[in-house]
Amino acid sequence: MNRTVLTVVLTTTFLLSTSLLIANENALKFIESKFEQPFIKSFGITTNLTNPLIDIASQFIISDTLAEENLLLRKEVNNLQVQLSSAQEQLALARLYPTNQQKKSGEQRTILYADVIARDVIPSRMTILVGRGANDGVKVNQAVLGPEGLFIGLVSDVSSTQSWIRLITDSRSSIPALVQGARAYGSLEGAHNHLSLEFVDKDALISVDEFVVTSAMGGLIPGGLLIGKITSVDLIDQDMHPKIRVEPLSDLRKIEMVEIITNKNISFSKQSERIID
Helix, strand or coil, X not given: CHHHHHHHHHHHHHHHHHHHHHHHHHHHHHHHHHHHHHHHHHHHHHHHHHHHHHHHHHHHHHHHHHHHHHHHHHHHHHHHHHHHHHHHHHHHHHHHCXXXXXXXXXXXXXXXXXXXXXXXXCCCCCEEEECCCHHXXXXXXXXXXXXXXXXXXXXXXXXXXXXXXXXXXXXXXXXEEEECCCCEEEEEEECCCCEEEECCCCCCCCCCCCEEEECCCCCCCCCCCEEEEEEEEECCCCCCCCEEEEEECCCHHHCCEEEEECCCCCCHXXXXXXXXX
């Protein structure tokens, strides 16, 4: 009898203990869930807010890297184009005038560096002001080079300490030019955002992507300085001059420093020695 009562008491105690443990465990889980839910919701909101910001920041970094790489690539391409144009000009002139080329090989070019300090505010006038003037040897109609040694314009006005440079895209600009491959002469006219090569012989065999360089015709500027590339050739009428569009290779909107050639008698072969870091 005593054993039966003891067994019943122990069994009852075990069942009650087990029930309490289960109840406590469920209570703890309930309490934990109440604490976890706000945290999880808060964390989820924070994550949802920060993820787009991280994505945006990553895209900015990638964009900046690509922009820098594109700029370096463009500089390298322009350098190679200058060298190629110079080599082609040397070869063409060496074939045409072998004796004269031997005389020119010893000529040197005098360069004066100048910072761009202002731009003309009138949209139709593509001119820039540089911090060099007559005191430094600058004169009207001297040739001016931009980045990578590309021809960008002529000195148009000079004071004692400053000079205005008329860029080739200015509507008042007119430069004697030469289509390098066809050896066809023309007048390169400014058209604000591009160039137009006028008065080219209608029988000349002009092709797209040919280089256009300066011509020494008129004696104002040295010949053989690379300007740009032909992007289109339109023969409107067989009895008329072709309509030739030229794109300058230099980005004239971003020029910060120029090189003024202070002597006219230079050798185009020196152009191939200019490498921009």
